[in-house]
Amino acid sequence: MKASLVQLFALTALSICVSGCIPRIPSIPATARVEAPAQWHEQYTQTTQNADAQWWTQLNDPVLDQLINEALANNVDIALAQTRIQEALAQEHASRASLLPSLDASGGTTRQKSLNAFGVATITRVEQPVFQAAYELDIFGKNRNAFKAGRLSRQATEIAAAAIRLSVIATTVKSYITLRALDEKLNLLQKTLDARQRELKIAQSKANVGYTSQLELNQAQAEYAATLQQIPVIQSSISQQEHALSMLAGSNSRTIERGLSLSELHAPTIPAILPSDLMKNRPDIVQSSLLLAASDANLASAQAEFLPSVKISATLGRVFSTAPIKEPVNIWSIGGSILAPIFEGGKIQANFDLKVAKRNEAAWNYRKTVLTALKEVEDQLSASYRLQQQEQALGMEHDALANALHHATNRYRAGYSPYLDVLDSQRNLLSVQSQLIQSKADYLNAQVSLYQALGGGWTINTRPNY
Template sequence: MLAASTSLAACIGPRPAPPAASAVVPPPGWRTALGPATPIRADWWNAFGDPVLTDLVDRALANNVDIATAAARVEEARAAFRLARAQQSPQLGGQVPSTSGQTVSPLGTPSDAIGAAPAVAASYDLDLFGRLRQASRAARAQELASEGARDTVRLAVASGVATGYITLRSLDQRLAVARQTLAARAEGLRIARRRAETGYTSNLELHQAEAEYRATEQLIPAAELAVTRQENALSLLLGAAPAAIPRGLPLDRLAPPPIPDGLPSDLLRRRPDLFQAEQTLVAADRTLDSARAAMLPNLALTGTAGVTLSTALANPIGVFTIGASILSPIFDGGRLRAQSDVATARRDQAAYTYRRTALGAFREVDDALAGVRRSGEQAVALGGQVDALAAALNNARNRYRAGYSSYIEQLDAQRGLLTAQLSLVQARADRLNAYVSLYQAMGGGWSRDDIDAVRRP
């Protein structure tokens, strides 16, 4: 898999250096790298401090339909490997025919007879040039690649559930902000109506207050619709029918795990898509070896052994044959050569796919680290803006009630505060989702033990 160790740095600090060229090419032992893929850990989500989130991820990993489909593909690949391996074993077959009737003597005199000739046939391909062995190894690599594909789906489902839950909690908070704002504007509308009825102000302020109240009111059904759709999307990931999703901690109380000072790039070796790409490359190379071996002579051994029983014979007669055949292509119109060229091209495609996957892994990590940092900075700035606008709204409300300013000042402050509050909710959700993206990009999160295990002395 990844052949170099490059520091990916932490979310705070300089931009990580680009990976070396040797980090995005297959390692030296890729042709024999047949180890199992790293399983997906679900306990990493405990670091967020929300048991509901952890439970949802566990449920999705156990019941998701896409994961079940990927697991079925793994079983198919395992059966294909067993089939390819069975081609290297001797083939045995038996036949026990039964006949009854009459036999005819050389003089033409019929006589009653009952005869049977049981026989056993055997054949074995010596596979002198490794055609069957390479095909079996290619099937084994395909099996491992299917396991990598399954774990890729598991990783995507776990990340999708976490992202969906964070989005759901952000929608809940947006709905709460809308309802709080609606309550405040209802109070402003009541005051504006009372002032208009007493003739203290014109109907202009009343209509402005009513328009802002209606503008906030329409945010609530839109937010409720988004919540319902998000719950349905999460239910689908959980492998269940649409239903309400339990809630845990609010958005602003979710605490993502801290990022160490340096994340070694060797952690990316755990990514199942890299493992899949490597095993696909192994399978393509083994298929190429098998295609080349098919162009060489093939030696097969065959034999039969049996016994003939008949009432016309005093003793049974044993019969056996053994032989060998050599099959060598003489002229096939270029079919075998074309098959070899096809296998070569597919092997090259698999190598380029591995390189692209490795480069994409580094990009995803860099994007996630930048997202954690920049969205965190944005959330801090928006938090300060919300505090300032809340103070400004309080001042504008007091000045309006005292008659020192028009309603438009309070209206502007309310608009600005609502926009800043919704932006703050989105920034917090983006920051948490950046941690989820980093979890997926690192192939299943990180821990101090994982870092110490891959860090080189």
């Protein structure tokens, strides 16, 4: 037995020599590496609050909380992500099987009638159950690296599911904010329409008694119609937003219940975070790093294909026969084999080159993911800061236009200015009021996008070690 093992290892060493030169795994391209900046380019007022896994509850709207709970339970994208986790887990289990021995059982029976040397017919029956075991000695780590790659890919799939979950939550919050902004705009238009209708009645009464010209009546009619035609557009947008929220919640289109008004919704508190913290806070970055590690493991497995594979097999059975041997006989065998690649037409080298390219692709994808994450944070920081400035300016403009309308109305009633001045002031004020609503919604959505860009609030059962 010892001599057999010595011969087996000797053949293994000989096979390594025959296999030729083993290619060296090249380093990741230097230009694909990325380092996070020390601080943010845009202004960022950090807080001492930690990331809240349920950050949307800071808006204090129970209707929104219910919508998000429905989305987490019924959203199709989340369900698909969970299915992909199951697929990855099955692939991981399949790759693990290569590390374990295989055991098979077989059995056969033969019944035969023949003539012996004396011309006498005999009937022979032979039964032979056999157990076979085989195991590949993973000397060079080909199977171990393949299993490692499968495990890392499964972990990356879990992180991808967490990223989808975070995206669904953020999209639901932003869609709800947009819906409440549209409600505010519709309410503003309806109030404005009521005012235009009162003014139209007054203009009609004045025109009937000849106190004003037909021109002022037509101007009042046009202004009423201009306000009226905007309402169906907003109502259509509200319906579409309700349909989008229904789809996010995994249900058929329905009327969405309303909670707090837009002015009552407050942006969630952004946690303190540095650019380098994105490496562990953003699920897509964690996913990219896991996929890069998986590609490294696949590359190491491809490198091991240049080396021989060593297998050990054993067979144990028992023969039952009616003739010529009456007593059962035990049979067994044990042996080893070496399979060394000598000439594969470039197949192994091509597979190795493919894995190198895929590893480099994963490195570039990681760099792209990090740069995209940094860009998204900077974009939302800039948007939040600029939107605050815009809202302040709009507030000043609103106050000025409200005063201008007041003065224009008084001057018109006193006969010092035409009705057109009143209409212009009304249009400008309505436009700014609508912009104020949109600015408020944009700021809230920017804060939600910033929270998402910072990777706040994503959790899974176990964050993998990689």
